[in-house]
Amino acid sequence: MTTIIDGNEIGDQITAGVAACTDTLVGEAVTPGLATVLMSDDGASETYVSMKQQACEEIGIEGFHYEISADEPAETLFSTIDELNADPAVHGILVQMPVPDHVPKRDVLERIDPMKDVDGFHPENVGRLVAGNARYKPCTPHGIQKILAETGVETEGKDAVVVGRSDIVGKPMANLLIQYGPGGNATTTVCHSRTDDLAEKTRNADIVIAAAGVPEMIDGSMLSAGTTVIDVGINRVDADTEKGYELVGDVDFESAKAKADAITPVPGGVGPLTIAMLMYNTVKAASLQSGVDISL
Ligand code: NDP
Structure with missing residues (x-):
């Protein structure tokens, strides 16, 4: 049975902790x-x-x-x-x-x-992240780390493929995956538009993180059975809806789901975590600037 990862639920849990820290600060x-x-x-x-x-x-x-x-x-x-x-x-x-x-x-x-x-x-802050001494981890990759942890997906020793090398998602994601400690220690490959034979890379991965901004470009034929698939993409495609479009990810959900052990949907996967981690960083910033200690 494939686990459909509920990003709203994980985001709500994190937000509850952040709200409690906010109350402490307000106090x-x-x-x-x-x-x-x-x-x-x-x-x-x-x-x-x-x-x-x-x-x-x-x-x-x-x-x-x-x-x-x-x-x-x-x-x-x-x-x-x-x-x-x-x-x-x-x-x-x-x-x-x-x-x-x-x-x-x-x-x-x-x-x-x-x-x-x-x-x-x-x-x-980018330098601190790369040095393994992050002050504020970028929200989307940090949220993905939380998703993997909450879903019980071990990263240590696993082969992770990040599709995309942007400064806001791909690069920091790869940096987090190769760090020492929990949520890291993965053997990480970063792919991009010049990558030769992307499917060969994704088929050899235990964890695929798709952040290319290309609608449904990764389908089930590019995955091996048992992969964890994290779909970061948010793409507007024309559709016969009230708004005239619908949101799809970078992963073809149905064919990928048939192969994956766990997969995030779009919407309702990574998106809610990005906002939750922004709140987390804001409360951390308030703590650092005020000197009031909170346990985040
Ligand atoms: P960018 O456009 O900045 O980067 C896209 C990356 O994907 C680039 O490195 C590009 O390669 C690579 N790429 C593009 N096409 C291909 C391809 N065919 N094969 C392999 N790699 C490819 O995008 P972002 O990182 O900002 O965002 C990626 C997606 O994630 C978007 O859909 C965005 O909307 C979404 N997003 C979602 C968030 C969320 O909260 N869920 C937050 C942030 C972004 P190259 O460098 O060679 O051009």
């Missing part, structure tokens, strides 16, 4: 604060930001939200970040990606105070 007169900044007209980005703000409200984290028109100069975004860096009520800053083409993404990431960088994308 010490520290209300964790998360600022989201949106500089885009993209509908999906708007949805992601509003889901993050809603999660803050449910947990008791104070949400601050800023919208900057996509045709403003980069300097407008930088000065907003500078203000948020200086604001003691804001412990975490998230600039929703992608930003417009005229805004240099690397400069945005480097502008955020590393202590408030709850996405974990600032070079200082």
Whole structure:
């Protein structure tokens, strides 16, 4: 029987722990604060930001939200970040990606105070992650680590294949999988668009993590029996629905399910964990900045 991993349930468990830590902080007169900044007209980005703000409200984290028109100069975004860096009520800053083409993404990431960088994308935090001394683990890969742990999937000594080498998912995921300790110690292969014979790599894997952004590109014929399949992809494809589209992952769910030992669905798999781990990082940021200890 294939286990269909319930990301909502695992996310709820983590969120309950984060909410308890928030209560502890509030009891010490520290209300964790998360600022989201949106500089885009993209509908999906708007949805992601509003889901993050809603999660803050449910947990008791104070949400601050800023919208900057996509045709403003980069300097407008930088000065907003500078203000948020200086604001003691804001412990975490998230600039929703992608930003417009005229805004240099690397400069945005480097502008955020590393202590408030709850996405974990600032070079200082990337360096700490690679060195095995993470301050804020990037939310999606961290959430996947939690999924694997909660599902009882051992990573030690296993062959893991990560499909995708982006800075936000593929690279940090691979870094976590090769670290010493629980959730790591996997022999990890990172694949990308130039990989020769991807199916040969995925067929030899115990764990496949698909983060390519290509709808349903990994199907059952590319997997061996007993694989754990984590589908990160969120792709809008045209469909005869009210919205005119539906969300599908990077994995062809039905054929992959027939081979897999455990598999995440889309939606309801990795997505809820990404938000839960953002809340986790925000509460951790509030603890680090206030000096109030919490057991996260
Ligand atoms: P990017 O577009 O930044 O990176 C995609 C990666 O996949 C690249 O490394 C690319 O290779 C590789 N790739 C593309 N096509 C192929 C192919 N045919 N075969 C092998 N590798 C390929 O995407 P992200 O990492 O930002 O996101 C990936 C997916 O995950 C998207 O669908 C996104 O929406 C989703 N996502 C979901 C989240 C969640 O919470 N569930 C959070 C973040 C993202 P190359 O480097 O050579 O171009």
